Amino acid sequence: MLGRLNHVAIAVPDLAAASAVYRDTLGATLTEPQVLPEHGVTVVFIDVGNTKIELLEPLNAQSPIAAFLAKNPSGGMHHLCYEVTDILAARNQLQLQGARILGDGEPKIGAHGKPVLFLHPKDFNGTLIELEQV
Template identity: 65%
Template sequence: MIGRLNHIAIATPDLQAAAQRYRDCLASPAQVSAPLALPEHGVTTVFVDTGNTKLELLEPLGEQSPIAKFLEKNPEGGLHHLCFEVPDLAVAITTVKASGIRVLGEPRIGAHGLPVVFLHPKDCGGVLMELEQTSATAG
């Protein structure tokens, strides 16, 4: 059901410093996006294109951000979630629910302008999973 790995999300307490580290030390400037605020998700994000996937750097946007809660437990930041592409998010949700995996909330539009949903980490081997529809026309 899942497709390719779209991105690996890394929470950071300092998005500017993390983006600069990737830009200056680990990637070319063209591979690091400008920051994008996503108030509906409570984050500001920067994407680093590695060629075969992306890294999503996440900084909390407000006190109620899920990333703020993550950073309370992990002050240095760290791996937050893995995002996999699916051809049809509605079908994927039905499939995972039927197999006993809990879906967290309702689908929302993600950073790429496509519908996304998160799966409960306790049902996914301790890893928070995000499913992202591969096009806006499915389902």
């Protein structure tokens, strides 16, 4: 079921400062920031050749990543996104295995305009996993 690693998401308190570190210190190439109001974040993508790093800054205190940053003020790795070919088949198989899907269990449209689901980190060794249908 598990396909390619689409991206690693890193929550950051200051997107401009984090972007400067990746650009100037690590020599990476970054996209322009995109504001995604429906996800409560501003995002910058870094293409590292075989996958992407996604830097996430919360838009406001209601952002899904605001609570994470409250616990980890300097930021940290937030989730891993894997590609799947059929997100409903993947969800049904995961639920049969006893894994918990976050929210109402229905796919939402993610940052790339494709259906996504998040799996409960307690079922996967403390790792928040996003599945994206490609």
